[in-house]
Amino acid sequence: MDCREVQQKFIPFIDDELNIEELDAFLEHLETCQECREEYEIYYTLIMGMRYLDANETSVQFHIDPGQKLRSAADYLMKYRILHIEKLLLLVALCIGMLLIF
Ligand SMILES: [Zn+2]
Structure with missing residues (x-):
């Protein structure tokens, strides 16, 4: 993912999409790219601030x-990831179990 793509994903990220x-x-990109990280922080503050003003009440959680x-x-x-690994291990255990039975 390059900087442009990352910056297009700020809003979907904030919306958990x-x-x-x-x-x-x-x-991963934000961890390594200072520029995008700063951009993200500005975006986030701006969007959450706007939403907070829009909502005009305390029902919206405001994390600045x-x-x-x-x-x-x-x-x-x-x-x-942990869940995913657990599932894989379970699958492997099942396969081994099957092999042992037959
Ligand atoms: Zn970047």
Whole structure:
């Protein structure tokens, strides 16, 4: 994913609309690219600020910290990976079990 692609994904990211592969590439790029990271932080603050004003009430959670959003996304990705690995291990265990039975 290059800078242009990443910057197009700011809004889908904020709205939690990226799939796992996109999220992975997105986070990886932000970790290594200072420029996109700064851009993202400005975007995030701007969008959340606008939404907060639009909503005009406290029902919308207002997180001004763009780093928090990144961390929770990274957490989610890690949990997803662990789950994925667990599933694979289970599958392998099942296969071995089948081999042992037959
Ligand atoms: Zn970049």
